[in-house]
Amino acid sequence: MINIGNRIKEIRKSKNITASMLADQIGVAQSFISGIENxxxxxxxxxxxxxxxxxxxxxxxxxxxxAPELEPEFKKLLAASKNLTSQQRELITKFLETLE
Structure with missing residues (x-):
């Protein structure tokens, strides 16, 4: 089972974000973030x-x-694909397969 506090700390540190910065961004006290992480x-x-x-x-x-986090380019592609019809997605998939 995942330890939520440890996971927050791990991701936060990997992105060079301090507990204080995170707290400011979400509108809570830094001690609250530390409490969650601990x-x-x-x-x-x-x-x-x-x-x-x-x-x-x-x-x-x-x-x-x-699962690794998606690269920004892939996130953009996924976001753009949400507005496509299934037929449009199929066409794009076929096109991408030709590039392999």
């Missing part, structure tokens, strides 16, 4: 979502320890 405080799903947004990771990505 296992002394619990955070709501809403707070965790805010933390993930600040750390530029999805909630799903937060809980997937073994």
């Amino acid at each position: 296992g002394n405080k619990k955070c709501s799903l809403e707070t965790l979502d805010s933390i993930c947004t600040c750390l530029d990771i999805s909630l799903a990505g937060f809980f997937r320890e073994d």
Whole structure:
């Protein structure tokens, strides 16, 4: 089972964000972030979502320890593809396959 506090600290440090910076971004006290990371405080799903947004990771990505975070270029492609029809996605997939 994932330790939420440790995971927050791990991601935060990998992005060179201090606990104080994270706290300022989501509007809580730095001691609250430290408390979560040390296992002394619990955070709501809403707070965790805010933390993930600040750390530029999805909630799903937060809980997937073994899956690497997508590169920004791939995130853009995924975001753009959400507005496409299934037929448009199929055409793009076929085009990409020709580039292999």
